[in-house]
Amino acid sequence: MLKNSCALDSMKRSTAVLPDANCVQYYSPGHLAKESFSLMTFKLAATYIAFNSAGTEMLVNMGGEQIYLFDVNSSKHINEIMIPQNLTFRKANLYQPCCKSLDISEKCHDITKVRTPFCLCEYMRRADKLAERNWMGDTYAAAREYLFIIQHCPEESKAYISLIKCLINLKWSKEASEWFSCLIKNFPEMKNLQEVVDLAMVIKTLIVNKGGVDELEKVDPQEKFLRQNSLDYKTRFLGHCNTTTDIKEVNFLGQEGNYLCAGSDEGVIFIWDKYSTEIVTALWGDVSIVNCIQPHPSACFIASSGIDPVVKLWSPMKENNQDNPRIVRNLPTVIEDNQQRMSVDPFESMLANMGYRFSNPGGSFPDGDIAINEVPTCRTS
Incomplete structure (x- = not known):
C-alpha cells in the first residue's frame, strides 16, 4: 500500500490503523490493497521506488511479489473491479470472430501482451492463461483482463463467469457475490445452468467459511476510504x-x-x-x-x-570482441x-x-x- 509519501504499512499488525493526515492518494495493485489474511501469511513491503525523469510514472519493487509500474496521474481505481456498480462501458466493442491465426505462446513463462486491439479471442486466451498459470498476482491480472472484456463486450457471459471464479480464488466473497448478481441480472436465462448453480454454491460456502470481522472494518473510516480508492497499477514485470x-x-x-x-x-x-x-x-x-x-x-x-x-x-x-559469458x-x-x-x-x-x-x-x-x-x-x- 503506497501512500503519497511512498511509505508502506509496517510489518507489524495493529488492531486500529490511523490515517496519515498528509496522505492524498494510495497506489497499490488491487489484490494487495485488499488484505486477505487467508491467502497471505505475511505482509509485503516495497523494497524500492523509482520515478521516471518526467515524474509521471512510478516503479515499485514489491518484496515477495512482482515489479509494478504505476501511472501517477491515472484515474484507474481498484474499486472498479470490486464493485459492479462502478463498471464503465467503453465505446469500442471487441471483435467477435475467432482469431485462430494469432499465436499466443503456450509457454507458461511467456504470456505476451495483446497485440491486436479489441480482439475478443486474444484477450480471452490471455486471461485464461493467466488464471491457469497462477503465479503471484496472476489471478488478479486475469480478473483485470476479464473486466476489460466485459467493458468492451458486455454480452460476453463467459467473461463474467471467469471473473467471478477469479474473485472466488482471491477469497473476495462479497465482490464475487455482487458480480454473481450482476451476471444473473444481465443473463437471467443462465440462472439454472449447472455451472452457474455450482458458482452460487461455492460463493455461499465462501461467505459462510469466512465468518468473523473483515480486517478492513477495523481501520479508520478515512483510511478505509483511501485503501478502497487506491489507484491500480498500469502494468507489471515478472521474472525476478x-x-x-x-x-x-x-x-x-x-x-x-x-x-x-x-x-x-x-x-x-x-x-x-x-x-x-x-x-x-x-x-x-x-x-x-x-x-x-x-x-x-x-x-x-x-x-x-x-x-x-x-x-x-x-x-x-x-569485451575483446567476445560474446558475454554472463548471459543467462x-x-x-x-x-x-x-x-x-x-x-x-x-x-x-x-x-x-x-x-x-x-x-x-x-x-x-x-x-x-x-x-x-x-x-x-x-x-x-
Whole structure:
C-alpha cells in the first residue's frame, strides 16, 4: 500500500490503523490493497521506488511479489473491479470472430501482451492463461483482463463467469457475490445452468467459511476510504525474485526510460522492455544476490552490487570482441524457479537459499552454463 509519501504499512499488525493526515492518494495493485489474511501469511513491503525523469510514472519493487509500474496521474481505481456498480462501458466493442491465426505462446513463462486491439479471442486466451498459470498476482491480472472484456463486450457471459471464479480464488466473497448478481441480472436465462448453480454454491460456502470481522472494518473510516480508492497499477514485470533482502532496487533505463532493470535473489540482473514487458536480457551479476542496480545518468553503463565485495559496471559493448559469458541461457527455468520461491514463506525461502549456497559451494548456476567458482570476472582497468 503506497501512500503519497511512498511509505508502506509496517510489518507489524495493529488492531486500529490511523490515517496519515498528509496522505492524498494510495497506489497499490488491487489484490494487495485488499488484505486477505487467508491467502497471505505475511505482509509485503516495497523494497524500492523509482520515478521516471518526467515524474509521471512510478516503479515499485514489491518484496515477495512482482515489479509494478504505476501511472501517477491515472484515474484507474481498484474499486472498479470490486464493485459492479462502478463498471464503465467503453465505446469500442471487441471483435467477435475467432482469431485462430494469432499465436499466443503456450509457454507458461511467456504470456505476451495483446497485440491486436479489441480482439475478443486474444484477450480471452490471455486471461485464461493467466488464471491457469497462477503465479503471484496472476489471478488478479486475469480478473483485470476479464473486466476489460466485459467493458468492451458486455454480452460476453463467459467473461463474467471467469471473473467471478477469479474473485472466488482471491477469497473476495462479497465482490464475487455482487458480480454473481450482476451476471444473473444481465443473463437471467443462465440462472439454472449447472455451472452457474455450482458458482452460487461455492460463493455461499465462501461467505459462510469466512465468518468473523473483515480486517478492513477495523481501520479508520478515512483510511478505509483511501485503501478502497487506491489507484491500480498500469502494468507489471515478472521474472525476478525478491524475498531475501530488505532492499532490491528497480530503475528506469535508457534515455527515454524505455527499459527497466532490477536485481534478483539468485544473482541475475533482469532488463525488461517497458512497453512489451518482455525480458530483453538477463545476466549473471553475482554469485548470490543482486540488490543494487543503478543506470548511469548520461553514459550507457549500469552499476550493480550484491553480496560480492565489488561493484560491477556493465556496458552493451563486447569485451575483446567476445560474446558475454554472463548471459543467462536457460531463462525460462530461472523464471519459473523464482516464481516458485516467491510463493513460499520468506523464512523458508531464506533457509532454502542458505542451504543452496552452503551445500553447493562449487555448484553451477541454474542454467548449468557457469560454475559459481568459475564465474568470469570483469576486466579491470
